[in-house]
Amino acid sequence: MASSKTQTSLMWFRADLRTVDNTALIQACRQNKPVLAVFYATPEQWARHDTAPIQIDFIRRRLTELQSQLADCNIPLRVETVADFAAIPESITALANAWQVTHVFCNKQYEWNEKQRDLAVGRALKSAGIKFSVFEDTCVIPAGQVLNRQGDPFKVYTPFRRTWIEQFLLSPAWAQPVPEAVAHPDNMSAFGTDLDESLSRDCLAYPEADSSQWPVDESSVRQRLMRFCIEKIQDYGEQRDIPAVDGTSGLSPYLAVGAISARQCVTAVLHEYPNTLEKQEEGPFIWLNEIIWREFYRHLIEAYPQVSREQPFVNWTRKVRWHANQTALEQWQHGQTGFPIVDAAMRQLKATGWMHNRLRMITASFLTKDLLIHWREGEKWFMSHLIDGDLASNNGGWQWAASTGTDAQPYFRVFNPTAQGKKFDPGGAFIRTWVKELAHVPDKYIHNPYDWPDVKNLDYPPPMVDHKSARLHAIEVFKQAKAAAEAN
Ligand code: FAD
Secondary structure, three states: OOOOOOOEEEEEEOOOOOOOOOHHHHHHHOOOOOEEEEEEEOHHHHHHOOOOHHHHHHHHHHHHHHHHHHHHOOOOEEEEEOOOHHHHHHHHHHHHHHOOEEEEEEEOOOOHHHHHHHHHHHHHHHHOOOEEEEEOOOOOOOOOOOEOOOOOEOOOHHHHHHHHHHHHHHOOOOOOOOOOOOOOOHHHHHHOOOHHHHHHHHHOOOOOOOOOOOOOOHHHHHHHHHHHHHHHHHHHHHHOOOOOOOOOOOOHHHHHHOOOOHHHHHHHHHHHOOOHHHOOOOHHHHHHHHHHHHHHHHHHHHHOHHHHHOOOOOHHHHHOOOOOOHHHHHHHHOOOOOOHHHHHHHHHHHHHOOOOHHHHHHHHHHHHHHOOOOHHHHHHHHHOOOOOOOHHHHHHHHHHHOOOOOOOOOOOOOOOHHHHHHHHOOOOHHHHHHOHHHOOOOHHHOOOHHHOOOHHHOOOOOOOOOHHHHHHHHHHHHHHHHHHHHHO
């Protein structure tokens, strides 16, 4: 323990697992006191949040990297395991008292349970006489600060983006460097955890998965961003919708756990392409636009917390009569729908923990419209399998596809999965990678193998619905829901 005279600061890491451009860490290091760092493993909470085992494995590996980065700043990292968020106020207060912590620092999270946790932690620390400071960090422009002229949150993306850009130009937020090393009395080393031992023990409390396809060391993370900016971003507009091509950044797992910040992304793109904002039809802007979508969904859960509490944004869609069809849900989950592009995507997700954005849209539309299964089922399945699972973006994506969200796909526009496959995977390269049964089907029939004269040799399910009639049925069900809500 610290000597009775040494006052310390405590940095509490959550979804911000980096030392570079970390607002709370920078502030903690400015106090001229030794800094300690803690991360809470909360296996029961992860399970309740449907956190994917592959994301937990990724976090576990990233913590080891974070520990070595923090060591360069003389900050020991400790991993504490408790069941869930409810246990943190007592645990962190006890930890703070034991180590003469006078000030706890962290970065804000916008999700409902995380916010309730922080309020409880704030109360517990206050009653122990310990300061608690929460900083804005996860968005380039903090959620709640991009508002329309009336001072209200935006519900539609395009004007949100316009205002976001105006505000950014008035007060650009650039990435900040790693803080200088802080003073580190010898007796503080005992605070840190032997991560090899403790993390393998902690992981026993959570199903295992292997995230090693995604390197976690700092130089690989930075290289991924820089290589994307230099080698791929110019073609992003043409390539980003083609799942067979590695045309997107693959940064979502890193952004989700905060191994990289949105400010680092924006700083890199605007540094490499200073004219980005003037050339809105070019790759750099189109990519920046996606980072702003990420911000939009965070602003939404901050302004309308009901969306992160399993509620639709559009009230009348509560009346939609979703189908409870477990067999159909399982066919979708395991890539057995008989629609090759849907099945390839769902198999990619299960095998790798990642899915291409175009495919997330196609599979989400298929579940919520063709099968008329509740978007919450899809949201949960994605969350429990994605390495980049992120409540705001996942919920935003699902509510967009299901036409229950703000600025969503109108309910009468339903993706045709076969036409989407033909457009975005024309030769079927992506399908052939993930649906091995179809590897030898000629190009002409790869999107509708049941039209192939040799179909009898295929060990592949027939289409589980007739898309044309499923589409009409979905539109009718949505129409009825709207009429029912208006009649009340
Ligand atoms: P790039 O194309 O390189 O984009 C760069 C970054 O911008 C991404 O890493 C991501 O942080 C952000 N971004 C890109 N597209 C979107 C988008 N449509 N909405 C919000 N942010 C975006 N993204 C997640 O990070 N976590 C999720 O859980 C998640 N679930 C989704 C569920 C559905 C149904 C849909 C339609 C989309 C979902 N997305 C989610 C958004 C998007 O599919 C992924 O962010 C993207 O595929 C990640 O690949 P990338 O890093 O190569 O993206």
